[in-house]
Amino acid sequence: MERLKQAIVERGIVLSEHVLKVDTFLNHQIDTGLMAAVGEEFARIFQQDGITKVLTIESSGIAPSFMAASKLEVPLVFARKRKSLTMDEHVYASRVYSFTKRTESEIAVSKDFLASGDRVLILDDFLANGQAAKGLIEIVEKAEAVVAGVGIVIEKSFQPGREQLINSGYRVESLARVASLENGRVTFVESE
Amino acid sequence: MERLKQAIVERGIVLSEHVLKVDTFLNHQIDTGLMAAVGEEFARIFQQDGITKVLTIESSGIAPSFMAASKLEVPLVFARKRKSLTMDEHVYASRVYSFTKRTESEIAVSKDFLASGDRVLILDDFLANGQAAKGLIEIVEKAEAVVAGVGIVIEKSFQPGREQLINSGYRVESLARVASLENGRVTFVESE
Numbered sequence A, B: 001m002e003r004l005k006q007a008i009v010e011r012g013i014v015l016s017e018h019v020l021k022v023d024t025f026l027n028h029q030i031d032t033g034l035m036a037a038v039g040e041e042f043a044r045i046f047q048q049d050g051i052t053k054v055l056t057i058e059s060s061g062i063a064p065s066f067m068a069a070s071k072l073e074v075p076l077v078f079a080r081k082r083k084s085l086t087m088d089e090h091v092y093a094s095r096v097y098s099f100t101k102r103t104e105s106e107i108a109v110s111k112d113f114l115a116s117g118d119r120v121l122i123l124d125d126f127l128a129n130g131q132a133a134k135g136l137i138e139i140v141e142k143a144e145a146v147v148a149g150v151g152i153v154i155e156k157s158f159q160p161g162r163e164q165l166i167n168s169g170y171r172v173e174s175l176a177r178v179a180s181l182e183n184g185r186v187t188f189v190e191s192e
């Protein structure tokens, strides 16, 4: 997605060979015009897939998913990383490992919001090692729902997440695919 | 806002005299159509106020704030409750007390995203004791920016938050004002 790649180049900061900072428009400040375009693009890509629900994870997944769910005319559900005031025990949960923190944590979705037979579009802001995506997939499958696909705003293609998801048979659609963050610059995967 | 009050009555669950559960459309599953209408209403209320930025707090504040910021054509910033991967020390922070947990925690916004002179619309999903709202106000004022107003989706009018904010001189606009949750039912404040 050209407009997104342009934002990454002009407004992103390469913090290291492994980390791209996009707090200016995605992870802390949100450019709602850009996120609306991102959401519309996801909806366009998946419009023929009979999506019944969009599933993401708090917090950075919410804004990019909002317009996607809106355009697909389905509810948006966000997995919780921590128990909220009104969440009960009636949940589907999965364990997610953090390579950075080297700890495991639990994410959960209330059983009320995933029905067997739902066709779920999983969306998230970043795809790196894929742990969050795999955790969401596990939750969808515990609910006996179908993962229609995984949509990602920014994929770090030099990390194993995408390949592992593809090898497990899932459809992955990333709006920007970063091949490298070396030498302080963003290089995108060549589009075919 | 009639459509919101109707959703609260039809889809909300009164968990106790003090807690209203609206996970079905606001706090876990998000009804994007309803949240878009909520955001448009905030934008309509504050359209003459020279708003330069919308400030909310992760996670439930993001969806109701998205369309408000979009219609006002300003960026949306969400305060963090925990340090993110790309957040540095260059932040405005404030302490927020939780009556339920009886603990204090810190919320923060990067200094990059609040400029002195910004006219900030603070938005959040619930107003109860007002601790989160006060924490956001403190952050705006540390940045030497102006709090143009506080917009709330659901106010629990039987709790002291609103009155304390009004007494401190802030403008509070709540789209639904809950007078009582007694006897398992929602009663709204009488509109004048």
Ligand SMILES: Nc1nc2c(ncn2[C@@H]2O[C@H](COP(=O)(O)OP(=O)(O)O)[C@@H](OP(=O)(O)OP(=O)(O)O)[C@H]2O)c(=O)[nH]1
Residues within 6 Å of the ligand: A018, A019, A020, A021, A022, A023, A027, A057, A058, A059, A060, A061, A097, A098, A099, A100, A101, A125, A126, A127, A128, A129, A131, A132, A156, B084, B085, B086
């Ligand atoms: N900006 C940025 N973020 C990255 C990058 N790579 C991974 N992340 C994000 O870092 C966060 C922490 O990941 P960890 O669970 O510690 O995962 P990891 O060490 O196994 O990669 C996740 O944020 P999250 O769950 O989305 O958190 P939140 O923003 O929703 O709070 C993930 O999306 C990157 O290059 N740039």
Ligand SMILES: Nc1nc2c(ncn2[C@@H]2O[C@H](COP(=O)(O)OP(=O)(O)O)[C@@H](OP(=O)(O)OP(=O)(O)O)[C@H]2O)c(=O)[nH]1
Residues within 6 Å of the ligand: A084, A085, A086, B018, B019, B020, B021, B022, B023, B027, B057, B058, B059, B060, B061, B097, B098, B099, B100, B101, B125, B126, B127, B128, B129, B131, B132, B156
């Ligand atoms: N559903 C619901 N929530 C209520 C109600 N009253 C307060 N809350 C929410 O409860 C959460 C916890 O509040 P605490 O910080 O423990 O505050 P308190 O005990 O002083 O009220 C806050 O969620 P938050 O910060 O918005 O969390 P998140 O949803 O963004 O994760 C607040 O908005 C209510 O009647 N119903």
